[in-house]
Amino acid sequence: MKMNLGEFQDKLLAALPDIPAQAQRGGRYVLDHPDDVVIYSMREIAERAGVSPATLVRLVNLLGSAKWSEIRLIHSDICVRRRRLYRSGAGGGRQRGPGSGSGNLPLAQGKPVAYRGGQQRRRDP
Secondary structure (H helix, E strand, O other): OOOOHHHHHHHHHHHHHHOOHHHHHHHHHHHHOHHHHHHOOHHHHHHHHOOOHHHHHHHHHHOOOOOHHHHHHHHHHHHHHHHHHHHHOOOOOOOOOOOOOOOOOOEEOOEEEEEEOOEEEEOOO
16 A cells, blocks of 8 residues: 555654754755645755665665655655645645736736735835
């Protein structure tokens, strides 16, 4: 049976205290940046995590998987589900402020308004 992302993350969290320090570092990066696993190559992730690619291979082996591609597939499933939710309009209920959905920025006195941190800010040219 194929593991889902939650099961993988639980397994990785449980294994962290018992694996070598470099593998822990790679594992923490994978936990903290799940989208990166899909977007970047294993070499790029290793570089970002500050470990060697061989460390990520060892991490995968320690977790009982045969290949990095299995881990990537687990992570890609969640991205596909997010995309489906976004397309169906159930993408987390994000609100972009007045005028959202039209693709246009709302205007305040004829100037675009940016929304950041829940505050409205006027953009001056």
